[in-house]
Amino acid sequence: MTVQDPNVVDANRNEQAIGLAVSHPTQDVTVVSVSGEIDMLSAPALRTYVTTNLVHEGTFVLDLTGVSFLGSAGLAVLVEAAQESRTRAVAFRVVAADRAVTRPIVATGLGEVFAVHRTLDEAIG
Template identity: 40%
Template sequence: MTTALLHVSSDHLPLTATVPPRPRPATQPLTVTSHPAPPAATVLTVRGEVDMLTSTQLQDHLLPLVRDTVPHVIVDLTGVSFFGAAGLTVLVNACAVATAAGVTLRLVASTRPVLLPLTITGMDGVFDVSHDLVHALMRAGCGPDG
């Protein structure tokens, strides 16, 4: 039995297809603002993408609010275009802090990028989720009669 060796000339290197990497769209900046909703709530409005790079910004704004500042903290996520696992982690941690402080954490979510992760993980059953800010404010006693 003889073994055949293949000789490859360096003059004829095999062609390889190269595909340039697809540039990833820049992350939409995250903006987080808060304002009081008398008599008993603070609304935290979140806009942009909540991912592992921006979730600390959300955490830095949210955690001080849920430490016994007002009876209700409402996080308005209707302007969020992406909501990843890091964002869910921030909400779960904030919920634990809020519960310990006697503060109710409510979410406003009406878009697929936010509702889908909440639903898949079962967190929609843990959080008080409203589809609009007016409904969340009314549930917090900040509506026209409260």
């Protein structure tokens, strides 16, 4: 039997824990779709992806409908994205329908910091 040291981080899991994709449904709307688990290992990849795709003006939508876990590191990325969007004069919206995502947002009061929508069409429209 092998016992794994809980202090050892699996480096192979880092960016593979989440899927990231960008789309532009209209000229002034950028949608970053995320799937998987957003935790302390995957949040840096999300942060980089959000920072790269958050442009000046228009609307930036972070679609979390494919996310199965949203930890505190992921919540921090959402707060940073909301702050950066204000700096860049961008409307920031989050799409979340699953309880694994909506519950931490509600519990921390972040639903008051940025707009949370149940569907992508609602967020864009």
